[in-house]
Amino acid sequence: MAEEEEQLQQLRAKATELFIREEWNASIEAYSHFITLCTQKLFRSHPNQKLRRSLCIALCNRAEARSKLKDFHSALQDCNHALELDNTHSKTLLCKGKILLCLNRYSSALECFRALDGNTESVSGYLERCKTLELLSKTGCLDLSDWVSNGFRGKVPELAEHIGPVEIRKSEISGRGLFVTKNIDAGSLMLVTKAIAMERSIIMGGVQDLSEDAQLAMWKNFIDKVFEFVGKCPKTRGLINRLSCGENEDELEVPDVGLFRPESECVGKDVEVEVAVDMVKLVGTLDANSLTEDAVSANVMRRGNDCYGVGLWLLPSFINHSCIPNARRLHVGDYLVVHASKDLKAGEEITFAYFDPLCGLSKRKEMSVNWGIHCKCKRCRFEGEVFSKQEIREIEIGLERGMDVGGVVYKLEEQMKRFKVRVKEKGYLRASFWEAYSQAYRSERAMKRWGRRIPTLEVVVDSVTDVVGGDHRLLKMMLVEELKKNSGGVVEKDKVFKMAREVFGKVVKKQAMKTLLELCIGD
Numbered sequence: 001m002a003e004e005e006e007q008l009q010q011l012r013a014k015a016t017e018l019f020i021r022e023e024w025n026a027s028i029e030a031y032s033h034f035i036t037l038c039t040q041k042l043f044r045s046h047p048n049q050k051l052r053r054s055l056c057i058a059l060c061n062r063a064e065a066r067s068k069l070k071d072f073h074s075a076l077q078d079c080n081h082a083l084e085l086d087n088t089h090s091k092t093l094l095c096k097g098k099i100l101l102c103l104n105r106y107s108s109a110l111e112c113f114r115a116l117d118g119n120t121e122s123v124s125g126y127l128e129r130c131k132t133l134e135l136l137s138k139t140g141c142l143d144l145s146d147w148v149s150n151g152f153r154g155k156v157p158e159l160a161e162h163i164g165p166v167e168i169r170k171s172e173i174s175g176r177g178l179f180v181t182k183n184i185d186a187g188s189l190m191l192v193t194k195a196i197a198m199e200r201s202i203i204m205g206g207v208q209d210l211s212e213d214a215q216l217a218m219w220k221n222f223i224d225k226v227f228e229f230v231g232k233c234p235k236t237r238g239l240i241n242r243l244s245c246g247e248n249e250d251e252l253e254v255p256d257v258g259l260f261r262p263e264s265e266c267v268g269k270d271v272e273v274e275v276a277v278d279m280v281k282l283v284g285t286l287d288a289n290s291l292t293e294d295a296v297s298a299n300v301m302r303r304g305n306d307c308y309g310v311g312l313w314l315l316p317s318f319i320n321h322s323c324i325p326n327a328r329r330l331h332v333g334d335y336l337v338v339h340a341s342k343d344l345k346a347g348e349e350i351t352f353a354y355f356d357p358l359c360g361l362s363k364r365k366e367m368s369v370n371w372g373i374h375c376k377c378k379r380c381r382f383e384g385e386v387f388s389k390q391e392i393r394e395i396e397i398g399l400e401r402g403m404d405v406g407g408v409v410y411k412l413e414e415q416m417k418r419f420k421v422r423v424k425e426k427g428y429l430r431a432s433f434w435e436a437y438s439q440a441y442r443s444e445r446a447m448k449r450w451g452r453r454i455p456t457l458e459v460v461v462d463s464v465t466d467v468v469g470g471d472h473r474l475l476k477m478m479l480v481e482e483l484k485k486n487s488g489g490v491v492e493k494d495k496v497f498k499m500a501r502e503v504f505g506k507v508v509k510k511q512a513m514k515t516l517l518e519l520c521i522g523d
């Protein structure tokens with residue numbers, strides 16, 4: 001007996017020392033040994049308060065060590081076990097609250113901090129933080145004004161998970177899609193969600209400056225990170241299992257959006273059963289669902305785009321592609337903020353542009369091959385017919401061969417009149433020939449020659465925006481034009497702010513939006 005006691009004492013001392021030295025893996029191992037022996041002894045002996053207390057402290061310390069290694073699932077189990085032994089153990093309550101906060105489970109975290117009699121400064125700090133984040137999570141009222149106005153200096157503001165009026169349903173595009181459940185106007189936030197994992201590379205120019213080797217290394221590190229995370233968290237594993245690998249999508253089940261709320265604990269049977277991570281399936285899933293920060297439908301919220309990142313965000317993985325997209329996203333730290341880039345009607349499917357919607361059908365077809373998709377949106381269907389017409393093919397070939405851009409625009413407008421193309425569909429073709437339009441409007445020579453014979457920049461920007469939603473390139477053209485008219489004065493037009501909200505979302509107040517507009521002009 002004395003020997004057993006001695007062994008326990010030694011083990012505890014060793015585990016504590018490793019814990020203090022922040023050797024997390026070794027301390028977890030030592031605590032695990034101690035916890036097993038301690039539990040066996042408790043089982044055999046009469047009620048022993050001292051032993052229960054030692055076990056509670058060991059479980060709490062192992063929870064802390066595990067949370068340092070981001071193994072939140074096991075850390076939470078340790079906390080719960082420790083609280084079964086002593087439900088008022090303050091160190092465990094604090095540790096559990098912090099873990100729940102990391103998992104964005106604000107109301108459960110709040111319960112822990114409240115149980116702690118929030119007198120100490122650190123506890124009241126956590127309480128306030130939880131309350132703010134819980135409110136933010138419920139309302140989705142994001143305000144990044146201060147951070148933007150301060151030139152993105154300081155820490156990235158703390159965001160909270162938010163699921164707006166959306167649901168997952170069968171999609172006519174492919175498999176499942178994300179849909180709005182009520183009418184919302186352009187700029188409204190629909191989702192704010194943190195990445196399961198992200199990997200970033202520092203680059204000087206664009207992603208094109210990142211060597212193939214560097215891109216491969218980044219992709220490999222990203223896969224390893226997701227693999228590690230998924231291995232530790234059954235809930236995430238269950239959720240990732242529900243994402244598409246890009247094949248047989250129409251046979252996939254439609255999960256309830258509620259499963260993706262951080263507070264939802266149960267993800268189905270496969271969570272209780274320990275499912276091993278299938279690496280091949282995981283890579284396929286990441287291939288079909290990962291998003292990059294530099295995509296056309298994304299803005300990175302920070303000064304200077306010297307970083308290129310790839311990440312996986314669960315709920316946004318249900319957003320399908322369309323060449324007439326209605327949503328865009330902002331990347332703020334590891335968070336993804338999805339907003340409507342057009343007014344949306346209840347029941348409408350939310351779509352991103354996976355690739356550039358401001359280019360012609362053949363280029364879009366080329367790009368869609370990389371995604372393994374065959375887009376059949378209204379625009380692709382309409383353009384499929386139009387681009388088979390000799391007259392439109394000739395304009396396209398003329399452009400490829402370096403024909404005067406003003407002439408290209410003029411010919412296209414004339415053909416659209418001749419074919420009696422409807423207003424919306426004019427927007428499709430103008431979006432496809434946007435490069436020619438934008439070059440023509442920027443060229444003094446072209447405008448001198450063709451200016452009076454082609455529609456104004458404002459008319460074209462309006463009709464293209466109507467099709468592709470807010471886009472930073474369209475916004476920039478409009479801003480430059482307005483600045484010319486206002487001889488360099490600050491742009492105050494409501495129309496400019498409306499488009500800025502479509503591009504950036506309603507995340508800043510008017511003054512900070514001016515900062516974003518200045519950055520957009522300087523881009």
Ligand SMILES: C[S@@+](CC[C@H](N)C(=O)[O-])C[C@H]1O[C@@H](n2cnc3c(N)ncnc32)[C@H](O)[C@@H]1O
Nearest residue numbers: 174175176244246288317318319320321373375
């Ligand atoms: C991010 S997921 C989108 C959600 C997916 N439909 C699902 O059921 O989980 C991307 C996959 O959706 C499909 N997809 C997305 N947009 C598409 C489109 N416009 N046309 C055909 N397939 C599309 C492709 O299989 C792609 O690999």
